[in-house]
Amino acid sequence: MxxxxxxxxxxxxxxxxxxxxxxxxxxxxxxxxxxxxxxxxxxxxxxxxxxxxxxxxxxxxxxxxxxxxxxxxxxxxxxxxxxxxxxxxxxxLGFVFQRSNLIPFLSAEENVRVVMELDGTSPSEARVRCREIMEDLGIADRADNAPNQLSGGQQQRVAIARALVNHxxxxxxxxxxxxxxxxxxxxxxxxxxxxxxxxxxxxxxxxxxxxxxxxxxxxxxxxxxxxxxxxxxxxx
Ligand SMILES: Nc1ncnc2c1ncn2[C@@H]1O[C@H](COP(=O)(O)OP(=O)(O)O)[C@@H](O)[C@H]1O
Ligand SMILES: [Mg+2]
The missing domain is CATH 3.40.50.300 (P-loop containing nucleotide triphosphate hydrolases)
Known part of the structure; x- marks a missing residue:
């Protein structure tokens, strides 16, 4: 084993x-x-x-x-x-709740990046990691959309990306x-x-x-x- x-x-x-x-x-x-x-x-x-x-x-x-x-x-x-x-x-630790709890006035990508910026990751590295995980989760083409422009399933994927981006x-x-x-x-x-x-x-x-x-x-x-x-x- x-x-x-x-x-x-x-x-x-x-x-x-x-x-x-x-x-x-x-x-x-x-x-x-x-x-x-x-x-x-x-x-x-x-x-x-x-x-x-x-x-x-x-x-x-x-x-x-x-x-x-x-x-x-x-x-x-x-x-x-x-x-x-x-x-x-x-x-x-990462968290995902039933409701996605995205910040309404930030874009999908900014919602994911905000946790890295809080953690002191440089903006250029944050952008790369963010794009990578959004591609993985099939939401890269929605990066610039606000949460209310996304379906419930897409919002949940953004929340999952946000929870996973810090590994x-x-x-x-x-x-x-x-x-x-x-x-x-x-x-x-x-x-x-x-x-x-x-x-x-x-x-x-x-x-x-x-x-x-x-x-x-x-x-x-x-x-x-x-x-x-x-x-x-x-x-x-
Ligand atoms: N803040 C709280 N104050 C008092 N009782 C609580 C509180 N949070 C949960 N409980 C009680 O603790 C028990 C377990 O609750 P909870 O963990 O929320 O269960 P579940 O998530 O499985 O529905 C329940 O009887 C609930 O009423
Ligand atoms: Mg419960």
């Missing part, structure tokens, strides 16, 4: 909300690893803890306890953020295909798969969309904050 590179490791992540009557254990001691180059679907009913898990490993939300490593860097130790969390957020170790995505029809949903899942293989990113995708599950490498199921790991995809 090929040695695998671990893109993300989580140990004992737990999270509660509220207290007394409003107490909810949203995550219960979750342990898992994501390998570079794999796509994992995170499945579970509404309220089971999917978004909580995604926002904790995306360093947006803080766990009560547990530890987390992203791209070889420890970022959470015993529930506390450690190390250069801002660098890890900018360089090791993150981990791409996190919450219901990215929920607003798309079956064919577009499968295309988007196919793009994640291609990005994972070509760029060596681990992709964790929260989805209710069983129409694309044959495209993922593994599935995780969560219920009442308890994570169960299936080693093969649901439909294979």
């Amino acid at each position: 090929n040695p695998t590179k671990i893109a993300l490791r989580a140990e004992g992540l737990s999270k509660h909300y509220g207290e007394g009557n409003t107490f909810i254990q949203a995550l219960q001691s979750c342990d898992f690893e994501l390998q570079a180059g794999e796509v994992v679907a995170l499945l579970g009913p509404s309220g089971s803890g999917k978004s909580t898990l995604l926002t904790i490993i995306g360093l947006i939300n803080r766990p009560d306890c547990g530890s987390l490593w992203i791209g070889g860097n420890q970022v959470i130790r015993d529930g506390t953020l450690v190390g250069d969390v801002n660098r890890v957020r900018r360089q090791e 993150p170790s981990v791409l996190l995505t919450d219901e990215p295909t929920a607003a798309l029809d079956k064919e577009r949903g499968r295309q988007v899942m196919g793009l994640f798969k291609k990005a994972a293989k070509q760029r060596g990113a681990a992709v964790l995708v929260v989805t209710h969309d069983h129409r694309s599950l044959d495209l993922v490498d593994r599935t995780f199921e969560i219920e009442d904050g308890l994570l169960e790991i299936n080693e093969t995809s649901a439909d294979s």
Whole structure:
């Protein structure tokens, strides 16, 4: 077997909300690893803890306890953020949401470039990397269009380009295909798969969309904050 590179490791992540009557254990001691180059679907009913898990490993939300490593860097130790969390957020993590959240007054290309400029990439290199990824995703001919001049599927591709342009170790995505029809949903899942293989990113995708599950490498199921790991995809 090929040695695998671990893109993300989580140990004992737990999270509660509220207290007394409003107490909810949203995550219960979750342990898992994501390998570079794999796509994992995170499945579970509404309220089971999917978004909580995604926002904790995306360093947006803080766990009560547990530890987390992203791209070889420890970022959470015993529930506390450690190390250069801002660098890890900018360089090791990418996010794609159900709505593309593009900046309306910037062109498609500017939406992708803005994250590189924030990160200090030179304008000439930013332009080259931006063009390359937009070509990869089939939207290079729409580079100068504003978001409202693009279809929903094209907007989602711009958001994916923006998430991938910094070569993150981990791409996190919450219901990215929920607003798309079956064919577009499968295309988007196919793009994640291609990005994972070509760029060596681990992709964790929260989805209710069983129409694309044959495209993922593994599935995780969560219920009442308890994570169960299936080693093969649901439909294979
Ligand atoms: N900010 C919050 N305050 C209080 N309860 C929350 C908060 N966020 C989520 N919850 C609760 O935690 C549980 C898990 O929520 P969530 O992670 O959003 O689930 P999912 O994404 O699977 O629908 C749910 O019972 C939800 O109501
Ligand atoms: Mg959710």
